[in-house]
Amino acid sequence: xxxxxxxxxxxxxxxxxxxxxxxxxxxxxxxxxxxxxxxxxxxxxxxxxxxxxxxxxxxxxxxxxxxxxxxxxxxxxxxxxxxxxxxxxxxxxxxxxxxxxxxxxxxxxxxx
Amino acid sequence: xxxxxxxxxxxxxxxxxxxxxxxxxxxxxxxxxxxxxxxxxxxxxxxxxxxxxxxxxxxxxxxxxxxxxxxxxxxxxxxxxxxxxxxxxxxxxxxxxxxxxxxxxxxxxx
Numbered sequence: 001x002x003x004x005x006x007x008x009x010x011x012x013x014x015x016x017x018x019x020x021x022x023x024x025x026x027x028x029x030x031x032x033x034x035x036x037x038x039x040x041x042x043x044x045x046x047x048x049x050x051x052x053x054x055x056x057x058x059x060x061x062x063x064x065x066x067x068x069x070x071x072x073x074x075x076x077x078x079x080x081x082x083x084x085x086x087x088x089x090x091x092x093x094x095x096x097x098x099x100x101x102x103x104x105x106x107x108x109x110x111x112x
Numbered sequence: 113x114x115x116x117x118x119x120x121x122x123x124x125x126x127x128x129x130x131x132x133x134x135x136x137x138x139x140x141x142x143x144x145x146x147x148x149x150x151x152x153x154x155x156x157x158x159x160x161x162x163x164x165x166x167x168x169x170x171x172x173x174x175x176x177x178x179x180x181x182x183x184x185x186x187x188x189x190x191x192x193x194x195x196x197x198x199x200x201x202x203x204x205x206x207x208x209x210x211x212x213x214x215x216x217x218x219x220x221x222x
Contacts, residue, residue: 034209099170104153
């Protein structure tokens with residue numbers, strides 16, 4: 001069955017450093033992959049989408065990579081700030097499906 | 113101001129009672145989804161609807177029911193058959209690929 005793995009342990013980093021979160025998937029070949037941010041007690045918010053033919057995508061301090069050979073996406077936040085503290089969810093998907101499957105998310109904590 | 117609204121934000125229910133969670137969107141999206149989130153777990157799909165008057169079961173539909181009589185509304189009923197209903201419930205709509213989520217309803221069974 002399709003499986004998405006994100007590091008369940010919280011990632012704690014110091015302000016100003018680059019945070020790197022990992023999303024691994026098995027048993028399917030997604031055409032694209034989305035990243036969402038979720039704050040406690042709130043709904044997830046869309047951040048970035050990367051397609052299978054794109055190796056890298058950037059948006060301000062965010063960078064996402066997508067390696068279809070390794071079946072992995074990396075999500076980077078450069079110059080991290082305490083306001084970046086949240087849980088980040090990945091969701092690999094295909095165009096021929098109407099369901100989006102989310103990973104369990106990785107909690108990021110940025111301390112001053 | 114476009115978006116998705118869910119109500120109420122907090123809901124308390126006695127065991128054996130049915131309860132309905134509201135989800136409304138003014139984004140003119142065809143597809144709507146209901147998810148359940150438990151502490152430390154990801155989002156699990158309960159039901160989804162691609163178009164008015166049609167809906168499909170997700171991965172954990174047992175004990176839940178939905179209706180889609182209007183494009184903008186997709187209410188979820190948590191029935192007494194749901195064994196462990198205490199959770200955070202999220203509604204989402206999709207216009208293209210990106211999912212837009214509501215603020216969620218936290219249901220607690222007393």
